[in-house]
Amino acid sequence: MTGESAREASEGRNTPRKRILRGIAVQTAVVAAAVHLLWAWPRLGSPPDARPYFFIAGSALAVAVAVATLRAGEYRRLYALGAGTLGTFLGGFLAWHGTGAAAALAAEPLAVAAAVVEVVGVGAYLALYRLAPPTSVVVERQREDDAEVAEKRAEEKEKRGEEAP
Numbered sequence: 001m002t003g004e005s006a007r008e009a010s011e012g013r014n015t016p017r018k019r020i021l022r023g024i025a026v027q028t029a030v031v032a033a034a035v036h037l038l039w040a041w042p043r044l045g046s047p048p049d050a051r052p053y054f055f056i057a058g059s060a061l062a063v064a065v066a067v068a069t070l071r072a073g074e075y076r077r078l079y080a081l082g083a084g085t086l087g088t089f090l091g092g093f094l095a096w097h098g099t100g101a102a103a104a105l106a107a108e109p110l111a112v113a114a115a116v117v118e119v120v121g122v123g124a125y126l127a128l129y130r131l132a133p134p135t136s137v138v139v140e141r142q143r144e145d146d147a148e149v150a151e152k153r154a155e156e157k158e159k160r161g162e163e164a165p
Contacts, residue, residue, distance in 0.1 A: 012141075013074045018131055021124050022069055025082055028121030029066035032086055033059035035114040051096070061085050073142060074132040083125035090118040 036059045040052035065082045072078055093111065097104040105111050132138070 018074075018128065021128050021131070025079075025121055025124035025128060026066040026069050028117045028124060029062045029069070029082060029086065031117045032089060032114055032121060033062040033066075035110050035117065036062075036089065039110050039114075054092075058085065058089060062089075069128075073138045074128075075135060075138060076129050076132045077135065079125045079129040079132060083122045083129065086118045086121040086125065090115060090122070 036055040040055035040059075043049060043052040044056075046052065062082075062085050065078065065085055068078055069082060093104075093115065094101050105115065
């Protein structure tokens, strides 16, 4: 980790760069999910093609990761899951179409939108991963925050004359 990224990792979750990257990562995950749902929905029930069902499951996972990215702490595993989910969409497209991937991109505007969004999203999630501290640091910060909250509650109860548990 470079000196600047180590400093930023120690400063917490809400540095300007991390907020911007988090916003980009969340938006790209949601847009990728929406694009895949738009493609999959009309194709449900097509017996020889299992992709619509995988797209729906992958879209649900992408949205869940996006929500967790907004609400959870700085967990490297979460960021790796986000990058992996978007990367799997992209890799799956390339694997499915093989050498005809460029022609498939040219023929399908949704595929172009998905590919661009997925590349940007993978980059944002990987940048968040690099900037995040190790999980043990995040867990320790959470314990400290919980202890401070419990201490403040106890002080407030004491001021009101209530018995502490």
